[in-house]
Amino acid sequence: MIGLTDIEKRFGDNLVLKGVTVSIDEGSVTALVGPSGGGKSTLLRCINLLEIPTSGILRIGDETLAFRPGGKVPAADVQRVRLQTGMVFQNFQLFPHRTAIENVMEGLITVLKWSETRARERAMALLEKVGMAHKADAWPATLSGGQQQRVAIARALAPSPRVLLCDEPTSALDPELAQEVVDVLGQLAREGTTMVMATHDLRLASKIAQEVVFLDAGSIVEKGPASVVFDNPERERTKRFIASLRQEEAQREGGREGSGTISS
Template identity: 75%
Template sequence: MIELIDIQKRFGDLHVLKGISLQFAEGSVTALVGPSGGGKSTLLRCINLLEVPTSGTVRIGQASVSFEPNRKVGWKSIQALRRQTGMVFQNFQLFPHRTAIENVMEGLVTVLGWDKPRATKRATELLERVGLAQKADAWPATLSGGQQQRVAIARALAPSPRVLLCDEPTSALDPELAEEVVDVLAGLAREGTTMVMATHDLRLASRIAQEVVFLDGGVVAEKGPARDVFKDPKAERTRRFLASLQAVSKANEADGSGV
């Protein structure tokens, strides 16, 4: 179980998250959707404490960290929670001087202290899982964007995190390459991987998410089963936002550029 309790986040005078409380069940896939600036990515980064909440509580499994203004949380507490998460970034963030397999191995060796044979075996299994076993020795610069993102997914999965966090995982890719990533994430969802993703990609969200949380202005404007939110949203703001995304999607399809 992943639980957020009254999460507040301020950047100076800017109040980005305004008391978010959510639960994400083990094995579930949740899509965070909403307009740019609504708080999706900030909330996602608060789960693994890449952004430290101003106040509130983050709980993942048995690990729990509470925050208060002007009170510093110990590094060990942050690490105990962060190590239960894997993060997939919008722009891949692979090490350019490491091969694909070395990128997947890096955290296992340098952070967790695994020996090289064990890390190599784990990395090889994960590259096969994302369909890139044949690219193990390739440099990131020689891979397509979709392939780089799939390596990044393998890297995030390497330490067997309790939850996989994906921040706009397809937004930097053209439609054909994005489909590769959607297929991999859909496969992980079928296997029961717990995922929380911030996305504008309705194809991704509607295909694999079981739950949808619509964020606007730093608050939860609507949440519920994906089929209900996408087909019959209750909030007018949700309806207008989804209609705008669908209009853009149709326009892109008409001019041949895809979603």
């Protein structure tokens, strides 16, 4: 489904990804975890060519692209890859001058040249799927963060991509609103949507991911089934990182419980 072979990415002299090789099966959910600056978001952006790898090989479905330093990727090749991916960003990135349904319709009309009627039908069906049909005509500024992210997920799904890429989809949300997004992504996972997500949210990753890739300093430290990596990691670096995530999660839970005991 998705194959990355020896992917390197440089920004000037800074080597951000160091020979990353990973395979992602169709219908699976893979979580990219690791410390900030470890390369998770850059790897996601290399998959849909928002960032062009410096070297290596990318395969999505029937499309295979090889990269080399100084080489130029034809725009038509980039477009073919992007049409197979949907991207959900950390900060929603909705068009503020478009309603919820218009945000979902936009790519279908402008990129795929669908009729407005067909695009509206598709958009409404997706808003229904993510629990946002009742807000179809709402402006993004009137929606909560969780609602905006659910609209963003519908927009990413609109062209029926082969894979949904999620870059920290819950990190800009408080825990209650984040749960809305976790629930939607969990439902998509149960329906067999192929997903790759970069996340620090242990609840999200452990709930819906089958595979986990732990990235640190641009290299894969450990990868394997989520139950193994989260509950019985092999590498000491992975153990420390998972322990830190669990500690942060416990502190957030404790803070919420503590705030709930304060009387008015």
